[in-house]
Amino acid sequence: MAFAYPMQKFQDWFTQQWVILRGRKINADDFPWLIGPFGNLESNGDDFIRNFAHQENLIIDRETPSRGLIPSMKKLNLSEIEFSNLSEQVRLFYENTADYDLNFSIQWNPYFKLFGVLVNKLFSIRINQLNIPTENSKDGESLNSEIITLIDPVSNEVKYTFWFRAIKSSRKVVYSGIYGVCTLPSGKTCIKAVFPLPNGNATVIMNPGVGEDGELILDSSGNKFGDAGFYFLLKDSKGEYWSQFIRSFRDRLIINSEGECISAEQTLTLWHKTVLKFNYVIKHKK
Template sequence: MGRKRGYLQDWITQAWVKTTGRRFYPEKESWLTGPSGDTREIKDEYIYRLCKTENLRLEKNQPDFGLIDEISEWQLPAADEKRLHPTIIDFYTHTYNYGFEVKSTWKGIFYPFGWLLTLIFSRRLQQLNLPLTAEDTAQGLESNLIKLFSDDQKRAKYTIWYRTQKKKGTVVFSGIYGYTFVPAENRTCLKIVFPLPNGNATIILNIQVLENGSLRLTSKGKRDGEPGFYFLLENGTGDYWVKYVKAMHETLDVFVDEGNILKATHTFKFHGLTFMTLHYTMHKKQL
């Protein structure tokens, strides 16, 4: 359908966003804005496009690079910040210093849907390739931390966490990680933007520190304007649409187990039913 409109299956998805979503005005809802991807392939193309269009400097995989610079960026209540396990804080502020092992579990009834999604979209776009089998992640994930800086800024404008399967090189997640103040929640939430053709998938997650010092991130909102899963679409001429997908929820629990090992459990739900769980084990790398 041409480079501007992309592939038919992507155009159908975009038409769904336009017809079932609403008009979106970035100047009024800046907390939800984020970069879009190319119509042909996502991978890391948008990273270099951002560097070019916004005149940014790229730095990659520097020791101590983290998803955030300081835990204070999350603006947690003082008691929560004090209670949060120091290993979890170290992970988020020095993410590149950690290696990963991951195992995936699909609920049988949803596996064909995951396979079809991967076949039609994910492998072609090189984005959001959720592992379907244990073999996909048998050798772990290759984790890259990329930061884009303006010349006059000490803090990165964009932080990209780029993860691929070590065995196949397939891109699992290529996302821009940050945080945003959500007016409806009156609090700072975690924000992840996954560029897609002519738009992106944006996930807004509530940040909660549990009594045992573990971290829980949840995207379970009830309506547009709250934490959750959003599809954003732009047409290249200044018009934007957004679709809040109420049926999609995810929960990420990050904790230190009894053996003092950092782990995470990432659960994905559709209409309240769990369709996939990712189990992570994180360990310090020898740099």
């Protein structure tokens, strides 16, 4: 029987051991669409980015203007009809994310609010990641939104794109993730977001589509391992890789525009029940 790395916080060891017991052992070379950077025990948040860049011998770039989550939306391999219908404002946001300010509000399902409180106390505050407010907000919170790219000094190519988002008033990190595009075993092109955690990561793979009004719809509602969805990955005490596909947890994000205004609604569900909703207002920087 495999065991999680023992010298760490009990709650981290326990959740990793659960992934080992319920998940599957994988060979990292066979799953390029799934593998992404792992976190460590010594650093998190902004410190993790600096340490990761040093370990990978990459250059941190925070200065280049008009950095986007995706260099070109054509990389999503949408159909010709979908791409032509896609809102121009939404496309520009994804290709030039650093040029935009974000404001968000949140609404919890009261039956799941205790779950959010426990996650914050056991994990989020300590690792400075996924600090989701546990109080509903109508007026909204402003986010510091920064795109940070890690560049290969030899080829000058971007190897990793981090989207770092923290609440301005408290400086708590809501999301610090690595974004890119992956191709599933089915051949479907998806957006991939990797959130480093101690000795592993949480990875969300979202299937893109375009609605009737040009909105971009990103959906993680897969049914089996290899589909779009939510995955935990980790290394055990012997350095072996394990992964667990969490079918019951789903993420749906709809980004639309009206004139120059961009808005987004993100809905997280568990067992088909809404856990919480984020509403974003996205404005181009002056």
